[in-house]
Amino acid sequence: MAEAMGLILNGLSLLLIGLGLAFFMAGTLGVLRFSTPLNRLHAVTKADNLGLGLVVAGLILQAGSWALVFKYLIIWALVLLSAAAVSHLIGQRAYQQTRQTESGETP
Amino acid sequence: MLVFDGLLALLILGLAWRATSSRDLFESIVVFIALGLMIALAWVRLSAPDAALAEAAIGSGLAGALLLATWSRIEPQTDDRVRAFSWSWALVFSGLAVGLLLAFAQIPADGQGMMDEVQAHIPQAGVAHPVTAVLLNFRAWDTALELAVLAWAWFAQQALNRDHTPRYQALDGEVLQTFAKWLTPLVLLVGAYLLWRGATEPGGAFQAGAVLAAGLVIYSLAYQHPWRAGRLNDWVWRLSWVGGFWLFVMIGLVGLAMGVGFMGYPPAQAGGLILLIEICATLSIAFLLAAMFSGHRDTETLASKSNKES
Amino acid sequence: MSWFYQAAALVLLVSMLLSLFRVARGPSYADRMLAAQLIGTSGVALLLLLAAAFEQSALRDVALVFALLAAVSGIAFTRVAKSVKE
Numbered sequence: 001m002a003e004a005m006g007l008i009l010n011g012l013s014l015l016l017i018g019l020g021l022a023f024f025m026a027g028t029l030g031v032l033r034f035s036t037p038l039n040r041l042h043a044v045t046k047a048d049n050l051g052l053g054l055v056v057a058g059l060i061l062q063a064g065s066w067a068l069v070f071k072y073l074i075i076w077a078l079v080l081l082s083a084a085a086v087s088h089l090i091g092q093r094a095y096q097q098t099r100q101t102e103s104g105e106t107p
Numbered sequence: 108m109l110v111f112d113g114l115l116a117l118l119i120l121g122l123a124w125r126a127t128s129s130r131d132l133f134e135s136i137v138v139f140i141a142l143g144l145m146i147a148l149a150w151v152r153l154s155a156p157d158a159a160l161a162e163a164a165i166g167s168g169l170a171g172a173l174l175l176a177t178w179s180r181i182e183p184q185t186d187d188r189v190r191a192f193s194w195s196w197a198l199v200f201s202g203l204a205v206g207l208l209l210a211f212a213q214i215p216a217d218g219q220g221m222m223d224e225v226q227a228h229i230p231q232a233g234v235a236h237p238v239t240a241v242l243l244n245f246r247a248w249d250t251a252l253e254l255a256v257l258a259w260a261w262f263a264q265q266a267l268n269r270d271h272t273p274r275y276q277a278l279d280g281e282v283l284q285t286f287a288k289w290l291t292p293l294v295l296l297v298g299a300y301l302l303w304r305g306a307t308e309p310g311g312a313f314q315a316g317a318v319l320a321a322g323l324v325i326y327s328l329a330y331q332h333p334w335r336a337g338r339l340n341d342w343v344w345r346l347s348w349v350g351g352f353w354l355f356v357m358i359g360l361v362g363l364a365m366g367v368g369f370m371g372y373p374p375a376q377a378g379g380l381i382l383l384i385e386i387c388a389t390l391s392i393a394f395l396l397a398a399m400f401s402g403h404r405d406t407e408t409l410a411s412k413s414n415k416e417s
Numbered sequence: 418m419s420w421f422y423q424a425a426a427l428v429l430l431v432s433m434l435l436s437l438f439r440v441a442r443g444p445s446y447a448d449r450m451l452a453a454q455l456i457g458t459s460g461v462a463l464l465l466l467l468a469a470a471f472e473q474s475a476l477r478d479v480a481l482v483f484a485l486l487a488a489v490s491g492i493a494f495t496r497v498a499k500s501v502k503e
Contacts, residue, residue, distance in 0.1 A: 013418070017421070017466075018425075021428050021429065024429060025428070025432055027455060028433075029435075031451070031455055032435060032438060032439055037447045040448060040451060041447075044452075044454055044455045048455070051458070051459075052461060055425075055465065056462075071477060075461065075465070075477070075480055075481055078481070079458055079461055082484065082485075082488035083458060085488060086454055086487075086492060087451070087454070089282065089491065089492060089495035090450055090454070090494070090495060092278060093494075094445065094447035094448075108423055110427060111423070111426060114427075114430055114434070118430075134441065134443065137449040137452075138441070141433075141437060141440060141453055147479065148460065156476060160478060160479050167457070167486070168490065171489065171493065172489050172492075175490065276495070276497065283492065283496075286488070290485075293485065294485060297481060297482070297485055301482075304478070308475060309475040309478065318485065318486070321486045321489045324489060324493070325489060328492050
């Protein structure tokens, strides 16, 4: 019984971490392929929030103690917080710049 | 993991090349930030989490902010001259490379180093983590001099850079301020955690100091003014900026007087003394690094400025 | 599970390498900075995976510091950057 549980947990971890990696890859491809800075920013936020979130979720299933679970959650929350703030700020700069180039082209 | 390590090594070399050879200063800075990250990963792979912590905090966090602040102040420069290949310099650098390779070949391959000796003396060191024991006890002199170097860098920067603060750009909304408000307590907590953990696990004064400094930098970025002394006297702050080193030396002299040698501690008090030194060193490092970023202004200059404005 | 964590770490390193192309190509400052942001987050995930693969809990502290300080350079950029590329 316990063995079966372990197998199921392992399978779930593999699935979640794999999904997380897929999000990281998708984010990277978006950063490379999308055409404007704001679109690229959109791709980055997906990788930041969901990619890391899924990897952390996969690792939590393997964590041996509640203290470790708590630590994983703190790290994820920190990245969520700072990614949200920094993406917003970079977005402001990118937006200003887009507007300036547009108004430059059509005087 | 061989593929991982090989790729990491190639990445580090490539990034280092790009950071120095790029014609765009801003690109160099961002590449340098990424380079700091990769070097931290390399330390992790070399089983040196202490160094990885310091590199993560200073290399990719603070150094990036410092370089960006500098970049904002200087005129954009492009250097499009084609450089002639110089045989004499090529010779000098290949000589250096050969010397380094020879030195590398001399390192014994079994790699135990001084570990046995360190482990044998751990019971007298006052801390259980071998790296902290070496840094704060067996080789305390080195660490004290590192603090002196940091204070020296701050003095030099003050001489060149007095009364210059980064030019801040306006931002819409309150996002940054709110973020700084939420982050500051977390930074304090993590800094204290790293300092405390240094006794038994990787961590310690430099890492904790760098983390606290980053918190101060974020605060000063959010609230637009250089982080400054407030109501407390300038001298108190100056003392805490350079105090880490002098406290270290003072305790070292006490050790000499008590007959355990310069910078030696009596084993019974070693733990407490190391903790005291580490706390002061942490604060000293944090203030010095943060002051390098935000540019310290004396309260007199601030007062005279506000008088002029009013 | 260790083999899987290691493979996942390698995948992340490759993805970081790809993001570096955006750092190199730009063209705007914001582009380079957001790529650096992505590299930082990938670094956090990579460290957590390595910590699990080799059961070194100290690496989680490194990841914690990464997560805490990833914001510093991004914020410094938005605060001090000249907003337009000359």
